[in-house]
Amino acid sequence: MLDKYSRLDKVVKVYGRQPGQLIRILHQAQEIFGYLPPEVQAYLAARLNIPLAEIAGVVSFYSLFNSEPKGKYTISVCLGTACYVKGSQEIFQAFKNEMDLDDDDTTPDRLFTLRSTRCMGACGLAPVVAINDDIYGQVKAGDVAGILSRYQAKELADDHEYQRPVEHPATAPPPH
Amino acid sequence: MITSTSDLLNIRQQHLPLIEARLGREEAAGEHQILVCAGTGCSSSGSHGLREELKKQVEAHQLQEKVKIIKTGCFGFCKLGPIAVVYPEGIFYCRVRKEDAAALVKGLASSQVITRLLYRDPATGHLPRRMEEIHFFQAQHRIALRNCGLINPEDINEYIARDGYQALAEALTRRPEEIIAAISASGLRGRGGAGFPTGRKWELTAAAPSRPRYVVCNADEGDPGAFMDRSILEGDPHSVLEGMAIAGYAIGAKQGYVYVRAEYPIAVDRLERAIRQACRAGLLGDNILGTGFSFNIEIRLGAGAFVCGEETALLRSIEGRRGEPRPRPPYPAQAGLWGKPTVVNNVETLANVPVIIRKGAEWYASFGTKGSKGTKVFSLAGSINNTGLIEVPMGTTLREIIFGIGGGIPGGKKFKAVQTGGPSGGCLPEEMLDTPVDYEALTEAGSIMGSGGLIVMDESDCMVDIARFYLEFSQDESCGRCTPCRVGTKRLLEILKRITSGEGSMGDLKLLEDLSHDVKEASLCGLGQTAPNPILSTLRYFRHEYEAHVRDKYCPAGVCRNLTQRPVLH
Ligand SMILES: Cc1cc2nc3c(=O)[nH]c(=O)nc-3n(C[C@H](O)[C@H](O)[C@H](O)COP(=O)(O)O)c2cc1C
Ligand code: SF4
Ligand code: FES
Ligand code: FES
Numbered sequence: 001m002l003d004k005y006s007r008l009d010k011v012v013k014v015y016g017r018q019p020g021q022l023i024r025i026l027h028q029a030q031e032i033f034g035y036l037p038p039e040v041q042a043y044l045a046a047r048l049n050i051p052l053a054e055i056a057g058v059v060s061f062y063s064l065f066n067s068e069p070k071g072k073y074t075i076s077v078c079l080g081t082a083c084y085v086k087g088s089q090e091i092f093q094a095f096k097n098e099m100d101l102d103d104d105d106t107t108p109d110r111l112f113t114l115r116s117t118r119c120m121g122a123c124g125l126a127p128v129v130a131i132n133d134d135i136y137g138q139v140k141a142g143d144v145a146g147i148l149s150r151y152q153a154k155e156l157a158d159d160h161e162y163q164r165p166v167e168h169p170a171t172a173p174p175p176h
Numbered sequence: 177m178i179t180s181t182s183d184l185l186n187i188r189q190q191h192l193p194l195i196e197a198r199l200g201r202e203e204a205a206g207e208h209q210i211l212v213c214a215g216t217g218c219s220s221s222g223s224h225g226l227r228e229e230l231k232k233q234v235e236a237h238q239l240q241e242k243v244k245i246i247k248t249g250c251f252g253f254c255k256l257g258p259i260a261v262v263y264p265e266g267i268f269y270c271r272v273r274k275e276d277a278a279a280l281v282k283g284l285a286s287s288q289v290i291t292r293l294l295y296r297d298p299a300t301g302h303l304p305r306r307m308e309e310i311h312f313f314q315a316q317h318r319i320a321l322r323n324c325g326l327i328n329p330e331d332i333n334e335y336i337a338r339d340g341y342q343a344l345a346e347a348l349t350r351r352p353e354e355i356i357a358a359i360s361a362s363g364l365r366g367r368g369g370a371g372f373p374t375g376r377k378w379e380l381t382a383a384a385p386s387r388p389r390y391v392v393c394n395a396d397e398g399d400p401g402a403f404m405d406r407s408i409l410e411g412d413p414h415s416v417l418e419g420m421a422i423a424g425y426a427i428g429a430k431q432g433y434v435y436v437r438a439e440y441p442i443a444v445d446r447l448e449r450a451i452r453q454a455c456r457a458g459l460l461g462d463n464i465l466g467t468g469f470s471f472n473i474e475i476r477l478g479a480g481a482f483v484c485g486e487e488t489a490l491l492r493s494i495e496g497r498r499g500e501p502r503p504r505p506p507y508p509a510q511a512g513l514w515g516k517p518t519v520v521n522n523v524e525t526l527a528n529v530p531v532i533i534r535k536g537a538e539w540y541a542s543f544g545t546k547g548s549k550g551t552k553v554f555s556l557a558g559s560i561n562n563t564g565l566i567e568v569p570m571g572t573t574l575r576e577i578i579f580g581i582g583g584g585i586p587g588g589k590k591f592k593a594v595q596t597g598g599p600s601g602g603c604l605p606e607e608m609l610d611t612p613v614d615y616e617a618l619t620e621a622g623s624i625m626g627s628g629g630l631i632v633m634d635e636s637d638c639m640v641d642i643a644r645f646y647l648e649f650s651q652d653e654s655c656g657r658c659t660p661c662r663v664g665t666k667r668l669l670e671i672l673k674r675i676t677s678g679e680g681s682m683g684d685l686k687l688l689e690d691l692s693h694d695v696k697e698a699s700l701c702g703l704g705q706t707a708p709n710p711i712l713s714t715l716r717y718f719r720h721e722y723e724a725h726v727r728d729k730y731c732p733a734g735v736c737r738n739l740t741q742r743p744v745l746h
Binding site for chain 2: 018019020021022023024026027054057058061062063064065080081082084085086117118119120121122123124125126128133134135136137138
């Protein structure tokens with residue numbers, strides 16, 4: 001955890017003095033921690049000398065930011081227009097059924113988070129599903145189980161290397 | 177480091193042969209270039225692996241001297257990806273798998289065409305070999321997309337070989353007023369949606385008394401179903417940077433920002449590279465080409481809020497705050513970023529600027545219609561054979577776009593509507609297919625040009641459900657600042673849900689219409705002002721579908737789940 005905060009310090013060092021880089025800093029903080037828990041928001045407020053209320057306001061405004069922990073893989077099903085008319089609703093439903101999840105839910109083992117998104121700009125391949133940075137085009141509801149099992153298999157293979165995100169940072173942020 | 181125009185021309189000369197061979201203009205005996213698309217579409221269908229495998233094969237056959245593998249941006253035919261084009265012959269291959277790499281490389285030596293990887297015209301069964309023989313490409317005229325699919329977007333030298341940065345060099349020898357006059361004379365209008373004359377916008381900003389001034393590129397592209405801007409950024413980032421630098425010179429700005437969605441990682445990455453390369457080459461930064469003009473560009477990330485595409489919200493977001501719109505006036509031209517005069521332009525608008533300066537306003541104005549000059553990039557999606565990206569002269573009819581270039585509706589289904597302009601736009605029926613794409617003509621028909629997303633719908637789409645879909649989007653994305661939009665879109669959505677679940681009454685149709693007008697008139701920003709458009713346009717052209725839902729409790733398209741029983745005929 002300390003390591004994560006020192007990575008965050010680097011980000012603050014690079015961007016903290018530039019006006020208007022709060023969104024970039026939050027974006028990178030989210031990459032480091034996986035999400036933006038209140039502790040991290042408070043830490044940044046102190047570091048950047050910005051009121052916590054303002055940071056929380058920005059975090060809650062943008063859909064890219066989460067203050068809840070997410071799974072190792074975020075499955076984003078595009079429900080933008082091009083995908084919708086190509087039946088992405090059914091794909092979304094298939095993921096929900098397959099994992100017994102609702103929109104924005106995470107599996108108990110913290111492997112997958114499911115969410116719907118709006119247009120990833122790959123509309124030519126509609127319907128589109130993204131799993132972290134992998135984009136799948138022309139997906140059919142029947143492909144869903146297969147796609148999931150690919151990640152499950154991968155997980156089994158490198159399980160010993162990976163520590164899943166925990167609910168709250170194990171240690172308090174370092175004093176500043 | 178490029179410090180003068182002659183340096184620039186030297187670099188151009190040096191790298192030109194590479195491009196000329198690619199254009200089939202130069203005989204490069206026995207040499208081949210394989211261009212592999214690295215746009216988002218093809219990347220997701222495995223173009224990276226293909227490229228790696230091609231390289232391996234080239235090495236295995238010791239052909240490094242004779243065959244170059246080059247990554248490019250989007251060709252527009254994303255659905256058929258990964259795309260690879262072999263030059264100098266110009267053979268167009270699609271759906272190329274990693275496993276095809278060996279055959280492809282082997283075929284080069286014996287000039288063999290691999291028939292199974294050619295594009296098959298679905299209408300004629302014909303197997304055209306070259307890009308120029310495929311109607312999809314033939315019917316287009318590429319200005320904003322001039323380099324997409326032709327150059328390596330990660331190599332500034334290739335951009336320079338395509339006359340890149342020459343427009344900037346030329347602009348810097350002229351007075352700013354002349355540049356603005358040229359953009360005005362070209363008739364270029366904003367491609368981000370509203371179609372405001374670009375020259376006029378620059379002129380207003382240049383005339384604002386306070387300093388500093390800023391140039392902002394709007395690369396938020398929040399419209400679902402649109403991917404034009406993304407493809408330009410991925411395929412030709414320097415054209416946007418050059419356009420921004422020219423804008424900066426014209427209005428007297430030293431600093432530019434590109435506001436791009438974090439959800440577009442490839443675009444962000446290529447932009448970052450392009451900015452780095454341009455700075456290193458001396459084409460951005462201090463004292464550009466020894467003229468004393470300085471201009472820097474930074475990237476700011478958007479974070480997934482549609483309303484941030486609206487210019488006043490976008491400026492707030494660049495300042496690192498919640499992206500909430502504010503009333504205009506004052507317009508950004510007067511008081512924009514940090515309260516200073518700011519030009520906000522769309523990606524495609526800016527990508528057109530260098531060509532206009534280089535080839536002249538008259539040349540550009542020779543394309544298009546009386547009020548809408550030049551070309552427009554559209555993304556074709558939905559129920560259409562050739563989904564992808566195209567660029568056509570303004571004035572081309574919707575019919576030619578959908579049935580000509582787009583190849584019509586798949587699966588023998590019947591065309592029902594084309595949606596243009598995203599959540600701010602409308603749906604046009606069959607009878608309106610001869611409408612030319614032109615700002616005024618589309619508005620008159622009850623839709624808008626918008627940013628260029630075209631979504632085609634067939635008989636299996638329910639227009640009431642589509643209106644519901646868009647309202648759900650607008651309601652979700654409303655920033656909630658003003659009541660007419662926050663509450664109004666919610667009420668509109670409730671009524672639509674009532675109708676699609678079979679509980680609507682005829683009175684609801686009147687209510688929908690009246691409330692739509694109220695929300696349009698009373699909302700603060702463009703989101704609320706245009707949110708009811710999908711309802712109004714579907715009510716105008718597809719009223720019978722609403723009536724079937726309400727009166728007969730029947731959904732003709734069979735989409736609305738409670739309403740699939742055919743009504744009993746009396
Ligand atoms: C809700 C809303 C969303 C918008 N989204 C975008 C967008 O994603 N990209 C864009 O270029 N313009 C968008 N616009 C239009 C911009 O506010 C602005 O008019 C445009 O960027 C100006 O550039 P142009 O004159 O080159 O078109 C949006 C407008 C509204 C009201
Ligand atoms: S119209 Fe809607 S999006 Fe625009 S300011 Fe009002 S509430 Fe926000
Ligand atoms: S609508 Fe799904 S990727 Fe654009
Ligand atoms: S992404 Fe390759 S053709 Fe569009």
